[in-house]
Amino acid sequence: MHLVTQILIAVVALLHLYFLALEMFFWDKPLGRRVFNLTPEFAAASKALAANQGLYNGFLAAGLIWSLVLGGHEGFHVAIFFLTCVIVAGIYGALTVNKRIFFFQALPAIVALILLHLH
DSSP states (O other): OHHHHHHHHHHHHHHHHHHHHHHSSTTTSSSHHHHHHHHHHHHHHHHHHHHHHHHHHHHHHHHHHHHHHHHHHHHHHHHHHHHHHHHHHHHHHHTTOOOOOEEEEEEEEHHHHHHHOOO
């Protein structure tokens, strides 16, 4: 994988670690409520669901990091799978929750996937 592609995959992984932290640990805290525009009541009521969602974001990050550690042919294929998962999740989130999700989740993964195929 080319260095720029690896850096972008790492950025997508770091974004998902950030999402994990927000959803698992800060959902009902001021930071999480501000980022997701939540009322204290809704944040408290949906905390367990958000933590579950954060865990899935952690799995996506782990897969992307795994692709970087593997490198080569194997890492290429692992990266394709996990970037595709991120793209699907980002598009689904944009259609069902908030259009901004496309720009923060799906778009960076789309760019990384395109770069991955160009090298």
